[in-house]
Amino acid sequence: xxxxxxxxxxxxxxxxxxxxxxxxxxxxxxxxxxxxxxxxxxxxxxxxxxxxxxxxxxxxxxxxxxxxxxxxxxxxxxxxxxxxxxxxxxxxxxxxxxxxxxxxxxxxxxxxxxxxxxxxxxxxxxxxxxxxxxxxxxxxxxxxxxxxxxxxxxxxxxxxxxxxxxxxxxxxxxxxxxxxxxxxxxxxxxxxxxxxxxxxxxxxxxxxxxxxxxxxxxxxxxxxxxxxxxxxxxxxxxxxxxxxxxxxxxxxxxxxxxxxxxxxxxxxxxxxxxxxxxxxxxxxxxxxxxxxxxxxxxxxxxxxxxxxxxxx
Amino acid sequence: xxxxxxxxxxxxxxxxxxxxxxxxxxxxxxxxxxxxxxxxxxxxxxxxxxxxxxxxxxxxxxxxxxxxxxxxxxxxxxxxxxxxxxxxxxxxxxxxxxxxxxxxxxxxxxxxxxxxxxxxxxxxxxxxxxxxxxxxxxxxxxxxxxxxxxxxxxxxxxxxxxxxxxxxxxxxxxxxxxxxxxxxxxxxxxxxxxxxxxxxxxxxxxxxxxxxxxxxxxxxxxxxxxxxxxxxxxxxxxxxxxxxxxxxxxxxxxxxxxxxxxxxxxxxxxxxxxxxxxxxxxxxxxxxxxxxxxxxxxxxxxxxxxxxxxxx
Numbered sequence: 001x002x003x004x005x006x007x008x009x010x011x012x013x014x015x016x017x018x019x020x021x022x023x024x025x026x027x028x029x030x031x032x033x034x035x036x037x038x039x040x041x042x043x044x045x046x047x048x049x050x051x052x053x054x055x056x057x058x059x060x061x062x063x064x065x066x067x068x069x070x071x072x073x074x075x076x077x078x079x080x081x082x083x084x085x086x087x088x089x090x091x092x093x094x095x096x097x098x099x100x101x102x103x104x105x106x107x108x109x110x111x112x113x114x115x116x117x118x119x120x121x122x123x124x125x126x127x128x129x130x131x132x133x134x135x136x137x138x139x140x141x142x143x144x145x146x147x148x149x150x151x152x153x154x155x156x157x158x159x160x161x162x163x164x165x166x167x168x169x170x171x172x173x174x175x176x177x178x179x180x181x182x183x184x185x186x187x188x189x190x191x192x193x194x195x196x197x198x199x200x201x202x203x204x205x206x207x208x209x210x211x212x213x214x215x216x217x218x219x220x221x222x223x224x225x226x227x228x229x230x231x232x233x234x235x236x237x238x239x240x241x242x243x244x245x246x247x248x249x250x251x252x253x254x255x256x257x258x259x260x261x262x263x264x265x266x267x268x269x270x271x272x273x274x275x276x277x278x279x280x281x282x283x284x285x286x287x288x289x290x291x292x293x294x295x296x297x298x299x300x301x302x303x304x305x306x307x308x309x310x311x312x
Numbered sequence: 313x314x315x316x317x318x319x320x321x322x323x324x325x326x327x328x329x330x331x332x333x334x335x336x337x338x339x340x341x342x343x344x345x346x347x348x349x350x351x352x353x354x355x356x357x358x359x360x361x362x363x364x365x366x367x368x369x370x371x372x373x374x375x376x377x378x379x380x381x382x383x384x385x386x387x388x389x390x391x392x393x394x395x396x397x398x399x400x401x402x403x404x405x406x407x408x409x410x411x412x413x414x415x416x417x418x419x420x421x422x423x424x425x426x427x428x429x430x431x432x433x434x435x436x437x438x439x440x441x442x443x444x445x446x447x448x449x450x451x452x453x454x455x456x457x458x459x460x461x462x463x464x465x466x467x468x469x470x471x472x473x474x475x476x477x478x479x480x481x482x483x484x485x486x487x488x489x490x491x492x493x494x495x496x497x498x499x500x501x502x503x504x505x506x507x508x509x510x511x512x513x514x515x516x517x518x519x520x521x522x523x524x525x526x527x528x529x530x531x532x533x534x535x536x537x538x539x540x541x542x543x544x545x546x547x548x549x550x551x552x553x554x555x556x557x558x559x560x561x562x563x564x565x566x567x568x569x570x571x572x573x574x575x576x577x578x579x580x581x582x583x584x585x586x587x588x589x590x591x592x593x594x595x596x597x598x599x600x601x602x603x604x605x606x607x608x609x610x611x612x613x614x615x616x617x618x619x620x621x622x623x624x
Contacts, residue, residue, distance in 0.1 A: 025443060093621055111624055118569075120624040121437065121612055125430070127623065128588040128615035129581075131337060141623075254576040255584065257430075262568040269441075269567040276440040296620040300433055301608040303440035308608040309405055311439065311453075312423055312432040 003030040004282055007052060007080070009072065010062035011036045011043050013151075013242070014085065017267035018060045021275050028305070029275065032056050046072075053079040057285075058278040060084075060271075070095060074102035081106045081285060083277045085113030085270050092116070092294075099292050107284045109293045112277045113270040114261060119143055119248050121295050122259040126250030130257060139185045141250045144177060146170035146192060148244025148266065156218045157196055160211050162204040164231065167238045169195040172247065173223075181258070183251045193223045199234045242266050276303040315342040316594055318587075319364060319392070321384070322374035323348045323355050325463075325554070326397065329579035330372045333587050340617070341587065344368050358384075365391040369597075370590040372396075372583075382407060386414035393418045393597060395589045397425030397582050404428070404606075411604050419596045421605045424589045425582040426573060431455060431560050433607050434571040438562030442569060451497045453562045456489060458482035458504060460556030460578065468530045469508055472523050474516040476543065479550045481507040484559065485535075493570070495563045507537045511546045554578050588615040 006029050008018045015034060022031045032055055036043040044052075059076060061084040063069050069086050076082055077099050086095055092111060099108050111117060123141040132138035146169065153168035160166075171193045176186050200208050209226050212219050229238075244266040250257040263269045277295070280302035284293070301308045318341050320330045327346060334343045344367055348355040356364075371388060373396040375381050381398050388394055389411050398407055404423060411420050423429060435453040444450035458481065465480035472478075483505045488498050512520050521538050524531050541550075556578040562569040575581045589607070592614035596605070613620045 024445060089624065092624060116624045118437070118441070123623040124612040124616065124620050125433065127618065128591075128612070129430070129584050131584070133336060252584075255581045256572075256574040258572040258574075260568075260570040260572070262570075264566040272441050272443070272564075272567065279440075294621070294624050296613040296624060297611050299609050299611045300436040300440070304436065306439065308436050309606070311435040312401065312404060312428045312606050312608060 003028060004278060005030050005032050005055060005057045006278065007032050007049070007056040007059045008034045008062060009036075009046065009049075009059055009076070010068075011038075011040050012062065013267040014270055015060075015062035017265065017271035018062055018274060020268065021271040025275065029278070049076070050079060056080060058083060058281045060274050060278065065091075070098060073099055073108075077103045077106055077108050079104060079106075081281050082108045083112055083274050083281055084108075084110055085117065085274060086111050087113065087116055089116060096292050096294075103290070103292065105288075105290045107281050107290055107293065109277045109281055109295075109298070111294050112273050114263075114266075114273060115143070115145070115246065117270075117273050117295055118261065119246065119259075122248040122250075122257075124296055126248065126257045126259075130250045130252035130255060132252045136253055137185065138183045138251060138253055141248055142180050142186070142191075144172040144180070144191055144247040144249075146172050146244065146246060148246075148263065149241050150194075150244075151266070153194065153196075153218055156215060157198060157212055160208055162200050162208055164199040165234055165239075166196060166198045167234075167241065169197075170244075171195055177247065180249050181251070181256070183253060189222050193225060194219060195225045195227070197227050197229050197234060197238050199231050200228060242268075279303055279305060315340060316590060317342050317344050317367060317369045318590065319344050319361070319368040319371045320346045320374060321348075321358065321361075321371055321388070322380075323350075323352050324374065325579040326582055327372075327374035329577065329583035330374055330586060332580065333583040337587065341590070361388070362391060368392060370395060370593045372586050372590065377403075382410060385411055385420075389415045389418055389420050391416060391418075393593050394420045395424055395586050395593055396420075396422055397429065397586060398422050399425065399428055401428060408604050408606075415602070415604065417600075417602050419593045419602055419605065421589045421593055421607075421610065423606050424585050426575075426578075426585060427455070427457070427558065429582075429585050429607055430573070431558065431571075434560040434562075434569075436608055438560065438569050438571075442562045442564035442567060444564045448565055449497065450495045450563060450565055453560055454492050454498070454503075456484040456492070456503055456559040456561075458484050458556065458558060460558075460575065461553050462506075462556075463578070465506065465508075465530055468527060469510060469524055472520055474512050474520055476511040477546055477551075478508060478510045479546075479553065481509075482556075483507055489559065492561050493563070493568070495565060501534050505535045505537060506531060507539070509539050509541050509546065509550050511543050512540060554580075556581075591615055591617060 034043045126141040157166035242265040245262040248259045346355045438453040469478035554577040557574040560571045
C-alpha cells in the first residue's frame with residue numbers, strides 16, 4: 001500500500017502533535033517535511049515549500065486562524081491539498097471564498113479538529129434528527145466547553161502588562177449542564193465559569209484583575225475567578241497543561257442525544273481529527289472531486305481505509 | 313417551498329411513529345398514504361402501491377427486517393425511493409446487493425434509525441479518529457444498549473408456548489460501563505443484563521424459565537433475570553413501554569469520545585432519523601446520484617435544509 005505523504009506547516013503545539021500522530025500511524029502515513037516561517041531546527045523554510053509540490057499528498061496546516069491562515073493558505077492551495085483546523089467560526093465563509101479563489105485542482109478541508117470539527121458534526125446531526133415542536137421552548141443543540149485549558153483565553157491574559165504567566169480554565173457549570181440536559185435554554189455566558197491562575201507582582205494584582213474582568217469578548221459579563229499564584233506553584237501545577245473537552249446536547253422533549261469529549265491533550269486530539277480528514281482528502285482527490293470542504297460536506301466513510309460496513 | 317411527499321409502508325409501531333413525525337413536520341413533509349399488506353382502516357393495500365409511483369417522493373419502509381424487508385424491497389425500489397431501518401447487521405451487504413439488482417433510477421437509504429444508524433455513524437467517526445497504539449490493549453469503539461425495551465427479545469419470549477405476554481429490558485452493567493470508559497475490553501455477553509417480566513400460569517413457569525435461559529442467540533450464555541408477574545401488574549407497569557437508549561465509547565488512551573442516547577420512544581426516534589434521511593434522499597435525487605446508500609455514505613449536510621455553515 002502506498003502511504004500518504006504528509007507535510008506539516010507550522011511547528012507550534014498543533015504542528016508538533018501532528019508530527020507525533022503521523023509517526024504513530026506510520027503504516028498509513030509518511031512525514032515528508034515540517035515547514036516553518038521561523039528558523040527552527042529540523043524544519044524547512046516555508047519559502048521553499050513549492051519545491052515539494054510533487055512530493056506531498058496533503059499538507060496539515062497548523063498556523064494561527066486569526067492572522068496567519070488567511071495569509072498563508074492562498075499561497076498553499078494552488079499547489080497543495082490541505083487540511084486545517086481553522087477555528088474562527090464567524091469568518092469561515094469568507095475564509096472558504098478566499099481559498100476557492102486561489103485553489104488549483106486540489107482539495108482543501110477546512111475547520112477540522114473538535115470545535116469546529118467533531119462538535120460541528122454533532123450539532124448538524126442532532127439538529128437534523130431532533131426537531132422540537134414549534135410550540136416548544138426547547139432549542140436545537142447546545143454546546144459546553146471544558147473543563148479544560150483555553151489557549152486563546154490564556155494568551156489574552158498573558159498579553160496584559162505585568163503578567164508573567166497565566167492559564168485559563170473554562171469550567172462548564174454543573175447546574176447549567178443539568179438544566180440543559182432536561183431541555184432548558186441557557187445563554188452562553190451563563191453556561192461557563194472562567195478560572196484564571198496568574199503569576200504577577202503583588203503591587204500589580206489589583207490592576208491586572210480589573211483588566212481581566214473588563215476584557216471585552218473574553219471575560220466581560222461572565223463569571224470569572226482569578227487566582228494569583230507564585231511562580232513555583234505555576235510551574236508545578238499549571239505549566240504545559242493541555243487537557244480539554246466538552247459536551248454537545250440535543251433534546252426535543254422525547255429523545256436526548258449527548259456527545260462528550262474528554263481530552264488529555266487538545267492539540268493531540270485535534271491532530272488525530274486532522275489526520276483522519278487527510279485520508280478523506282486523498283480519497284476525494286482520487287475521485288477528482290476537487291474543491292473546498294467542511295466536515296459537513298464529507299461522508300463518514302471517507303475518513304478511514306477500513307471497511308465501514310462492519311461498523312454499521 | 314415544495315413539500316416532500318411521503319408514503320409509509322407498514323403500520324406497526326414504527327409506521328405509526330413515522331406518521332406522527334411527518335404530521336409534526338408538516339411544513340416540510342406531506343403524508344400521501346400509508347400502505348399495509350393487512351386490511352387496516354386508513355391504509356391502502358400494498359398491492360396498489362404502483363398507482364402511487366408519481367405521487368410519492370420517498371417511501372419510509374417500516375416492515376420487519378428478518379423476513380419482510382428482503383421480500384418487499386425489490387418490488388418497491390424499481391419505482392420508488394426508499395428509506396428504511398433494516399437492522400440485521402449480518403445480512404446488510406446481501407440486502408444491499410438485492411436492492412441494487414432491482415433498483416430503477418432511484419435512491420435507497422438502508423439501515424437508518426439508531427443502531428444501525430446513528431450509532432453506526434459514531435462507531436465510524438470514533439474509530440477513524442481514535443487509533444490506539446499497536447502495543448495497546450485498547451480496542452476500537454464499544455457499544456452498550458439500554459437501559460430499555462428490546463422489541464426483538466420481548467417477541468422471542470412471547471413466542472414461547474404458555475407465555476401470555478412478556479417484555480425484556482436490556483440493562484447495561486454499570487461496572488462494565490466504567491471499565492469500558494477507562495479503556496478495558498469487555499465481551500458483549502458481559503456488558504448487559506437481560507431482565508424479563510413474563511405473564512404465565514404458575515405450573516408452566518419452570519419450563520418457560522428454562523426455555524428462556526437456554527434460547528440460543530437471544531439469552532443463552534448471558535446474565536438473565538426472569539420475573540413472573542400477574543396480568544394486572546403487567547398491564548400497569550409494562551404494557552406499551554418503548555423507552556430505549558445506549559452508549560458508544562471510544563478511547564485511545566489519551567482521548568475519550570462518548571455518545572449517549574436516551575429515548576422515551578424507540579420507534580419515535582427511529583422515525584425522526586428516517587425522516588431526516590428522507591431529506592437526504594430527495595437531495596441525492598436532485599443531484600441524480602442514484603444508488604443504494606448507508607448512513608456511512610452520506611455527508612451530514614444532506615440531512616437538513618438548514619444552512620449548516622452556521623452550525624460549524
